[in-house]
Structure formats: structure tokens, C-alpha cells
Amino acid sequence: MNQSTETHPDITSSAYISHDHTCCIDNALGQAAEICQKRGQRLTPLRKQVLELVWDSHKPVGAYDVLAMMSRDQERPTAPPTVYRALDFLLEQGLIHRIASLNAYIGCHCPGHPHEGIFLICKQCRTTQELPDSSAVVHLRKQAGSTGFQTHHALVELTGLCPACQEQ
Amino acid sequence: MNQSTETHPDITSSAYISHDHTCCIDNALGQAAEICQKRGQRLTPLRKQVLELVWDSHKPVGAYDVLAMMSRDQERPTAPPTVYRALDFLLEQGLIHRIASLNAYIGCHCPGHPHEGIFLICKQCRTTQELPDSSAVVHLRKQAGSTGFQTHHALVELTGLCPACQEQ
């Protein structure tokens, strides 16, 4: 991932390409802090920790994975509602996305700009790439609209093989 | 829904429009029987019953809803694996679809022709309409392909308001 500090990061960069992932994390945390401050929302230590754990990789993580990671670092184990509340907050703020086909969560590449992601999910390594909203989604909404349906949210998840896993 | 007996039913017909739903069910069961026979697969009474219950409406039903409906009609309650095995069979044969965003299942309008559905899900009444594969999905796959990703399956679920619920 590139290390641009622009407000609009280069979301065409690929999760599949080897990169210094600490930059992804730092970037995500920085943007999250900025966005929450603008909106008068509190990015508490707990929420920040959960966001960081979700950003731990470019693979979607389950709520109970987050839970396990948190419990590992503490004496007292964390309870599910703690994690789900933090995840719900991050979802509401658009800082993470939920991958419905995996019941898992992944950091958003482009928070602060309300959008619906298109996700490319590798079956094999689970690495997941978010694509920017495209004309295809606009077309889908139009097609739905032509039947009289009023679309509020579009969920698009493509499953297959990422470039690296195709070679094996 | 129309009552055509063609091999390619009119899948542009709308679940939202009032219709004689027994025809939908009959049509679905008829096609299912035919497809299974062609493939040397067994549409057992249990599987047929589950298919019928899934087709009970144009709303996705949960596995445990099916379970409850089955248990209601019998002395001995049905166990989850029984239902899930039947659902898995029906999914494999393309007779039903799974709606990931609802963890629920819905009858396929156009079984026998392998396809990925596009689903329009009403938030309010939950009625769900399947659209035929469209150029938008082709475009999506192309867009994914241009990043080197090889798409095996496309999941598209649009959530919003159906024509009837918009009026309220």
C-alpha cells in the first residue's frame, strides 16, 4: 500500500501486493481519529484497539477473532458485547465494513467518504481487496430502479482467486 | 407470477405483484422434479417438503423457520442437521439461493440454468425479487479481472424499499 498522506488515499492500491503494512494501520488510525473528531464522536482506547486489530491484516476477521486477540493481551477475558459494540460503532462511522458472506469485518480503505464497497475475496488466502464504487454498481441500481425498487444499500462480494493464489 | 410452462420461465415477473402463489410453488416443484431426474439426483419427500416450505412466500426464510414449520406438522420435532442437509442439497442443485445478508434462503426463479442471482430485498416487508444476471455483473467481473482477480462467484444483494412499501 502506498504511504500517501492525502485525504483521499489511493484506494486502487492492492492488498495483494507486498507492502509495509504498518503504514496501512497508521494511516487507518490517523484517518479514524480525524474523522471522529470532525464528527464529535469518541474514538476511545477500546474502539481504537478493535480498529487496530481489524486492520491487523488485509483479511476479514471474525468478531470472535478480535475477542481472542484482546483476551490474549489481558488478564480478564473480554466479553462479546464489548467487541460487538466497538464493531458497531466502527461500522456506523464507516471505518470498517462487514463481509456478509464470511460473517467478518475488514478495515475500510476510504473512510469518511460514504460508499458501498465492492469486495474481492480470495477463497484460498482470504485476502480481501476493496474496489471503489464503480459504474457497474450505478448500473445495478438503475436496473433495480427500473423495476420500481428503491435501493438503499448495495452489497457486492466477489469470491475467487487472488493473483498470488492463481499461480499455485 | 405467470404460469408459463416453458423451460425458461419469465424471470422478469415480479414477486411484488399480487399473484396466485400456488402456481409459483407448483411450478418450482415441477421444475425441481424434472431437473433432479435429468441429473440422477433424488428429490426425496424430505427435500421436496423443504423446497415447498422455502417457496411458501417470496420472502427469504431462515433454516430455523423451516425447522419450526416442519416440527409443527409432526409429532417428533425435526433436528437442525436434517434441515441443513436438505438446504445444502437444494443449494447444490441450484433450486434455492442463500441470502447472505439475512442468513436465509429463497427459492430460485430460474433453476437449471446456472446463474448468480441479483437480489432486491425490501427492508420493510422482506419480499425479495431475483433479477436475471445482467451486464452490470459482467462489468463487475471485468473490473475485478483487470486487477488480476479471478472471480468464481458474484454475490449481489440490494437492500431498500419495494414499490408497495415506498407508498407508506
Place this chain on the structure above:
DNA sequence: AGTGAAAGGATATAATATAACACTGCCGGG
């Protein structure tokens, strides 16, 4: 009838998610 494979029954448990209530600390109004 005998046999192997597929289907289904039964029990237990895993994995994901929420309900409900209690505690704490902060912050603004008196």
C-alpha cells in the same frame, strides 16, 4: 436376499450475535 452407498435420525456442540442490567466517569445546570 445381499451389499455398498446415500439419506436421514439423534445428540451434542460450535460459531455468531444480542438482551438486559449494573457500574463508572464525565459534564453541564443548579
Place this chain on the structure above:
DNA sequence: CCCGGCAGTGTTATATTATATCCTTTCACT
């Protein structure tokens, strides 16, 4: 300063969705 309310978190219990495992029954075929 005190209090009252609220957001955030802790804690316990439970709901919901799905699978593992083992055993029995049924079926197609010989």
C-alpha cells in the same frame, strides 16, 4: 459543590445460525 443524566463499558445470560459425529434406515443394484 452537588446532582442528574448520559455515553461507554463490564457482566451475565441467552438467542440465533450452523456443523460434527455417530448410528440407523432406505435404496439401487446385483
